[in-house]
Amino acid sequence: xxxxxxxxxxxxxxxxxxxxxxxxxxxxxxxxxxxxxxxxxxxxxxxxxxxxxxxxxxxxxxxxxxxxxxxxxxxxxxxxxxxxxxxxxxxxxxxxxxxxxxxxxxxxxxxxxxxxxxxxxxxxxxxxxxxxxxxxxxxxxxxxxxxxxxxxxxxxxx
Amino acid sequence: xxxxxxxxxxxxxxxxxxxxxxxxxxxxxxxxxxxxxxxxxxxxxxxxxxxxxxxxxxxxxxxxxxxxxxxxxxxxxxxxxxxxxxxxxxxxxxxxxxxxxxxxxxxxxxxxxxxxxxxxxxxxxxxxxxxxxxxxxxxxxx
Numbered sequence: 001x002x003x004x005x006x007x008x009x010x011x012x013x014x015x016x017x018x019x020x021x022x023x024x025x026x027x028x029x030x031x032x033x034x035x036x037x038x039x040x041x042x043x044x045x046x047x048x049x050x051x052x053x054x055x056x057x058x059x060x061x062x063x064x065x066x067x068x069x070x071x072x073x074x075x076x077x078x079x080x081x082x083x084x085x086x087x088x089x090x091x092x093x094x095x096x097x098x099x100x101x102x103x104x105x106x107x108x109x110x111x112x113x114x115x116x117x118x119x120x121x122x123x124x125x126x127x128x129x130x131x132x133x134x135x136x137x138x139x140x141x142x143x144x145x146x147x148x149x150x151x152x153x154x155x156x157x158x
Numbered sequence: 159x160x161x162x163x164x165x166x167x168x169x170x171x172x173x174x175x176x177x178x179x180x181x182x183x184x185x186x187x188x189x190x191x192x193x194x195x196x197x198x199x200x201x202x203x204x205x206x207x208x209x210x211x212x213x214x215x216x217x218x219x220x221x222x223x224x225x226x227x228x229x230x231x232x233x234x235x236x237x238x239x240x241x242x243x244x245x246x247x248x249x250x251x252x253x254x255x256x257x258x259x260x261x262x263x264x265x266x267x268x269x270x271x272x273x274x275x276x277x278x279x280x281x282x283x284x285x286x287x288x289x290x291x292x293x294x295x296x297x298x299x300x
Contacts, residue, residue: 020267077174091171099266102245113248
């Protein structure tokens, strides 16, 4: 029940944030395999993570192809794509995961306070592979956009 | 009247988004200043004339609530309204913002219309096509 409610909150949050802040229409994929992200191209994947503590604790992560990350950055910051630099992309991804996590938890449990750490860029393999800690639950959401797919993963740790 | 605004956020992206949104939403802005945390914000507030502060809650060094606490200790700075910008939307957290003295809060994601409405209300500016200022704020009721 908790996992179902969390996933619903994640999906609502992702949808609202990508559409409102990044002007990015999306569809949710039935596929929950993050290793398919960026499968069809050779381009690098970027990943960002944020630790959280509250009634549930764990890590909120996202993995995204570099080109889609640049598009999101251009949309958020109002830049042309050739003006987008690595610092813009990283700042955008940090803000994306921060907003997505915050909105997810406020939708999931508006009575409780969740403490969010400062987001950090991580190696994409940390999202695609097994978590180093022992998760007690894992929720994966894969999002399709016109340009490419990106994925979100929430791992709950006791 | 145009208002000088100080945006306080450790995120380069969010500072840029807030700046752009405030400029395009129709709120009457003068100078828009930026600071990356509460410490930088206090320095900027002492060096510049600022009418309104938009402060992120979750920042390193000095968070948004600590910034409000510091501003309340100064007679001049205590009069400047602070809008807390946050991803955290729990009722307990929002209540804490308001109890500490925030004029209002803005939860991400936000639209330009939401920003304009809140900032105009706080600064006593009339809404478009409505010269009256409504008292209170539905967002603040629990």
